[in-house]
Amino acid sequence: MLISDAYREQNQKLHSDSGDYGASGHRWADTVASIAEALKTTDVLDYGCGKQTLKKKLPYVTGYDPCIDGLDDMPSPATLVVCTDVLEHIEPECVDEVLDDLKRVTGSTILAVITPVAALKTLPDGRNAHLTQEPAEWWLPKFFARFNVQTYQNFGVSFLVIADSNKA
Numbered sequence: 001m002l003i004s005d006a007y008r009e010q011n012q013k014l015h016s017d018s019g020d021y022g023a024s025g026h027r028w029a030d031t032v033a034s035i036a037e038a039l040k041t042t043d044v045l046d047y048g049c050g051k052q053t054l055k056k057k058l059p060y061v062t063g064y065d066p067c068i069d070g071l072d073d074m075p076s077p078a079t080l081v082v083c084t085d086v087l088e089h090i091e092p093e094c095v096d097e098v099l100d101d102l103k104r105v106t107g108s109t110i111l112a113v114i115t116p117v118a119a120l121k122t123l124p125d126g127r128n129a130h131l132t133q134e135p136a137e138w139w140l141p142k143f144f145a146r147f148n149v150q151t152y153q154n155f156g157v158s159f160l161v162i163a164d165s166n167k168a
Helices: 005-017 025-039 053-057 092-105 136-146
Strands: 044-047 061-064 078-084 106-114 148-154 159-164
Touching: 025 044, 025 053, 025 078, 025 106, 044 092, 053 061, 078 092, 092 106, 092 136, 106 136, 136 148, 136 159
Parallel strands: 044 061, 044 078, 078 106
Antiparallel strands: 106 159, 148 159
């Protein structure tokens, strides 16, 4: 299971009630554009795209978000998959399945950014919007098990992973 129905409803409500929830993808537009250029591709999937602010900067990006009507169909694989400020929102019991799905859709390269600390936002039911607040040391073995990690950068509060899908 990638997301429970109850949690999907919580996120749908937060998306509709908050204009800035799911609106941070554009911050990574320059990085995504550089990786896409190096890969010589415009086949980019924003996995957990929220309000599609990355697509507003890079129109060739395709969005997937299970909590947004019209963007909730299971995505097809893409050369470059972008997953920024998403994984910390995943229900802990669904993390491995979501990472497996990311492996499924990553044709060549994945860029993931995780901020595993308490969010400023809360869900309508009162829980913190970041359900999985685990440190990089918890996340990295999960990436190494699925991907060939090329880059890891720790920014203090958040961290970035760039990996390719050529993991046997």
